[in-house]
Amino acid sequence: MKDKLLCLLRQTDAYQSGELLGRQLGVSRAAVWKLVEQLRQAGYEIAAVSRRGYLLVREADILNQVEAKRVLCASAPGWSLFYETSTDSTNLMAKRAAETCAPHQSVFLAQDQLKGRGRLGRGWLSQPDQSLTFSLLLRPEASPEKIAPVTLFAGLIVVQALEELLADCGAQLAIKWPNDIIAPAAGQKVGGILTETLLEENRISALIIGIGLNLSQSSFPKDLPQATSILAQWSVKLRRLDVLATIMQNLIRHEKTIFTPAAWLPDYRKHCLSLGREVLLHEGQGEAELCQALDVDETGQLLVLDERGRKRAVRAGEVSVRGLNGYI
Ligand code: BTN
Numbered sequence: 540m541k542d543k544l545l546c547l548l549r550q551t552d553a554y555q556s557g558e559l560l561g562r563q564l565g566v567s568r569a570a571v572w573k574l575v576e577q578l579r580q581a582g583y584e585i586a587a588v589s590r591r592g593y594l595l596v597r598e599a600d601i602l603n604q605v606e607a608k609r610v611l612c613a614s615a616p617g618w619s620l621f622y623e624t625s626t627d628s629t630n631l632m633a634k635r636a637a638e639t640c641a642p643h644q645s646v647f648l649a650q651d652q653l654k655g656r657g658r659l660g661r662g663w664l665s666q667p668d669q670s671l672t673f674s675l676l677l678r679p680e681a682s683p684e685k686i687a688p689v690t691l692f693a694g695l696i697v698v699q700a701l702e703e704l705l706a707d708c709g710a711q712l713a714i715k716w717p718n719d720i721i722a723p724a725a726g727q728k729v730g731g732i733l734t735e736t737l738l739e740e741n742r743i744s745a746l747i748i749g750i751g752l753n754l755s756q757s758s759f760p761k762d763l764p765q766a767t768s769i770l771a772q773w774s775v776k777l778r779r780l781d782v783l784a785t786i787m788q789n790l791i792r793h794e795k796t797i798f799t800p801a802a803w804l805p806d807y808r809k810h811c812l813s814l815g816r817e818v819l820l821h822e823g824q825g826e827a828e829l830c831q832a833l834d835v836d837e838t839g840q841l842l843v844l845d846e847r848g849r850k851r852a853v854r855a856g857e858v859s860v861r862g863l864n865g866y867i
Pocket of ligand 1: 657673
């Protein structure tokens with residue numbers, strides 16, 4: 540019954556009287572008031588004004604299959620949703636489904652991710668309620684060599700969406716090449732992206748873009764000194780499904796240019812704080828090499844100048860980049 544009331548409240552941004560709501564639900568005004576209380580307990584902000592009635596002021600931060608489906612239908616019509624309350628990794632969910640049924644334009648979403656995977660074989664820590672973890676599956680008609688820059692494109696899409704959501708506080712986010720999402724003032728990471736591909740006879744059968752964001756954590760384990768959250772940096776608690784919806788809308792807005800880096804590289808470069816900096820390149824187990832990061836090219840490679848004055852291009856999957864005095 541409280542879901543029905545929620546539907547009625549969502550239908551308008553005007554106050555609706557308890558009597559009218561009760562009539563539509565077939566219950567008394569007192570019963571409506573009780574249902575309103577239940578919705579408030581669940582995190583919905585509902586204003587009540589005498590002689591006017593009730594108004595839904597703010598949605599709750601709820602991430603379940605029904606709500607995720609509703610939000611995805613509105614923000615990304617035509618996309619399919621695969622939802623689990625708890626999973627090992629949304630990228631693995633996507634990979635498994637890619638081998639069977641999942642169509643082009645699928646979203647894999649979980650409330651809790653127990654074995655999150657990061658870049659270069661690392662792990663990724665998610666905390667239920669405080670993180671947003673999801674993966675996108677595309678089945679593009681593109682040759683494998685066109686895929687590398689997509690990981691940069693994904694970073695830009697996420698950063699732009701977060702800036703839109705945080706526009707009231709004028710937040711600017713940055714990207715550490717290739718696609719770490721950074722809070723620049725703190726020099727710490729609020730999110731990461733892991734892009735993976737499945738190949739079949741040298742053509743792409745699936746492109747999986749896994750996105751992990753730290754939204755509301757107030758602290759992190761000691762072994763993650765580079766991690767921070769949106770809440771910790773900007774004192775704003777973003778609702779997980781608002782973030783998903785805004786990223787999806789931004790992705791759809793720019794989807795046509797995904798394999799045309801010339802269209803979005805200028806914006807990427809503006810956000811990329813690695814450029815112009817001295818960076819340490821870590822390649823495998825070898826010693827770190829001091830370089831200057833010069834640019835990013837249309838294949839997604841970082842162009843660097845090494846200590847001997849040689850220009851080189853490095854690939855995202857092969858090196859990790861660190862700042863001289865820490866993470867960025
Ligand atoms: C990184 O910065 O190392 C990339 C982290 C990517 C984490 C996300 S969370 C959703 C998706 N599922 C995973 O297992 N990993 C990605």
